[in-house]
Amino acid sequence: MDQQRARWFGLIAISLGVALIVVDxxxxxxxxxxxxxxxDLSSTEVQWVQESYTLVFAATLLVFGVIADRIGRRRMLVIGATLFAIASVIAATSPSGPLLIGSRVLQxxxxxxxxxxxxxxxxATFTGRERGIAFAVWGSTIGGMAAVGPLLGGWLTTAFSWRWAFGINLPICVxxxxxxxxxxxxxRAERAGALDVVGALLVAAGFGAIVFGLIEGREYGWWATASRFAIGSWSWPFALSPIPVAFALGILVLGAFIVRGRARIRAGRANLVDFRLLRIRSFRNGNLVAVAVSLGEFGIILALPIWLQNVEGLTAxxxxxxLLALAVGSFAASGAAAATSGKLQPITVVRIGLVLEIVGVALAGVAVQPDQGWGWLVPCLFVYGVGVGLATAQLTSVVLVDVPVQQSGAGSGITSTARQIGSALGVAVLGTVLYSGAQAVLQRRLDDAGLPRGASAPLVDAVVNSAGTAIAGLEANGATRAVAAAARAAFSDSTAFAAYTxxxxxxxxxxASFSLSPARTVRPEPTAGVDVPAA
Structure with missing residues (x-):
């Protein structure tokens, strides 16, 4: 097979890797x-099933980006897919919540x-207009798979078992x-820097503390201690909740990472993040936009399935x-993105996509009502999907367009980390909005109905801690049918709150995208597949 055709078959394999990550x-x-x-998971454990994956993902992206530059990027991709397959088998056979969360860490x-x-x-493989097309395929794969994942998972879960939602990863990895x-x-890079293990630990600890605070705030109290926090035989002894302490610790650790990193770069030593890349205006500002966009882009996919199944009574x-409407919109956008390559500035396409995303997700919040069904969600998700497809594909091109190829591992690691940090924080924030909103609204409705706190509080806890799965049981019991109706309304309101957030x-x-200039200085294209020194 000639090299030209092999590159496009290789793009299929690479896109399958991206699809695997997003689908899972x-x-x-x-x-x-x-x-x-x-x-028998609690709502907090439900969030950790998602967050353990995303948090570890975000914390180690930079490390593996640098390692890949040293040992070979193709080799790293093969190692990662193999490890992912092993973790998926563990997840598919997990008998308990903690082991499932542990397998998600490995994933x-x-x-x-x-x-x-x-x-x-x-x-490193594509140049010129072909690189733009390849990035469009990469980006549209992310947007499309975000909805194909729920469809595939729904079919496997309904027809077989939720365990097959993880087991399907094995043949894909092969x-x-x-x-x-x-x-x-x-x-690989000709001149790869040394590994910064301490920097990686600081990033993991900093973001881990912040995400811990966002997820566990409902449990332990946002300011004053609401319930016992213990590690082994040691218990938190203060009236001040551990949550604000976790936030402060996370900010301090990330601040120490930045100060330490800048000092190491001045001294000519290796650092996890090459802050010199941030001197490239398109790269610096593009990553700031990527963080903000990722905060809102996929977190809503956490809330909608819970509402559709536990409020509307749909199967998986x-x-x-x-949710397939989102995938259809994203794939339609991929064709539009390819057609506009060279005709519209990439940042213009990004802004069009963001506007469509905002319209789609805001209308989805309006459509989430327990008494009007789910039909209105379909056009909203289609518009949202078109926006995701446009914005995701072209934002990547905007961010990496001026990064030298020999630093593409480090650059793409920073870009991917920015996206994943945004996603991790977005899922944590929107998950907190969903469950805290449901808890507050349901408690208020039961108070208004005259139900004593002694009787209503356990019902509220049962509904929220079960992520809404207790609603069906309450509705089946004539004595608690009114509580089930209130719970359905509460989850609808909190899902709308999450959409608006x-x-x-x-x-x-x-x-933030208006800080990016639509113009750019064209630099000479390097030879495909060969790392060349930066100008």
């Missing part, structure tokens, strides 16, 4: 009610090996490994079919 981060959402019933490590290397391999070894050329498969984050991303 979304496939869990439609299976959540089934996992809750099978493994996060494997995913962090795959995603940045996929970007750097595309950057296809990725085989396709990568056959069709993708190896590439039916939920996936509703996502829209607000996207508005911030849109406003």
């Amino acid at each position: 981060s979304t496939i869990v959402n439609v299976a959540v009610p089934y996992i809750v019933r099978d493994l 996060g490590v494997g995913g962090a090996m795959v995603l940045p290397t996929s970007l750097s391999l595309i950057n 296809a990725i490994v085989v396709g990568t070894l056959l069709f993708v050329r190896e590439s 498969l039916q939920t996936g079919l509703v 996502a829209a607000a984050f996207l508005v911030i991303g849109l406003l």
Whole structure:
């Protein structure tokens, strides 16, 4: 097979790797009610099933981006897909919530090996207009798979078991490994820096503390201690909740990482983040936009499946079919993005996509009502999907366009980390809005109905801690049918709150995009697959 055709077959293998990462981060959402019933998970554990994956993913992306530059990007992608397959088998056979969360941590490590290397391999393999097309395929894969994941997970969960939602990863990983070894050329940096293990630990600890605070705030109290926090035999002894302490610690640790990193770079030593890349205006500002956009882009996919199944009574498969509208919109946008290549500035396409995302997700918040059904969600999700497809594909091109190829591993690692940090914080924030909103609204409705706190508080806890799966049981009992109606209304309101919060984050991303200039200085294209020194 000639090299020209092999590159495009290699792009298929690379895109499969991206699809695997995105599908696995979304496939869990439609299976959540089934996992809750099978493994008896609490709402906090539900969030950790998602966040353990995303947090580890974000914390290790930079490390594996640098390692891939040293040992070879193709090799790193193969190692990551293999590790992901092993973790998926563990997840599919998990008998308990803690083991499932642990397997998700391992999946996060494997995913962090795959995603940045996929970007750097595309950057090193394609040039010119072909690079724009390849990035469009990469970006539209992310947007489309965000909805195909729930559809596939819904079918597997309904027809077989939620465990197959993880088991399906095994044949996909095999296809990725085989396709990568056959069709993708190896590439590595000529001058790769040393590993910064301390920096990686600081990033993981800093963001871990912040995400812990966002998820556990409902449990332990946002300011004053609301329930006992213990590690082994040691218990938190203060009236001040551990949550504000976690936030402060996270900010201090991340501040120490930045100060330490800048000092190391001045001294000519290796650092986890090459802050010199941030001197590139398109790269610096593009990453700021990426963080803001990711805060709102996929977090809503956590809330909608819970509402569709536990409020509207849809099955996992039916939920996936509703969310398929997002995938259809994203794939339609991929064709539009390719057609506009060279005709519209990439940042213009990004802004069009963001506007469509804002409109789609805001209207979805309006459509989420317990008494008007789910039909109005379909056009909203289609518009949202078109926006995701446009914005995701072209934002990547904007961010990496001026990054030298020999630094593409580090650059794509920073870009991917920015996206994942935004996603992790977005899922944590929107999950907190969803559950805290449901708890507050349901408690208020039961208070207004005259139900004593002694009787209503356990019902509220049962509904919220079960992520809404207790609603069906309450509705089946004539004595608690009114409570079930109140719970359905509360989850509808809190899902709408989550949608509006996502829209607000996207508005911030849109406003931040105006810091990016539509013009750019064209630099000479390097030879595909060969790392060349920066000018």
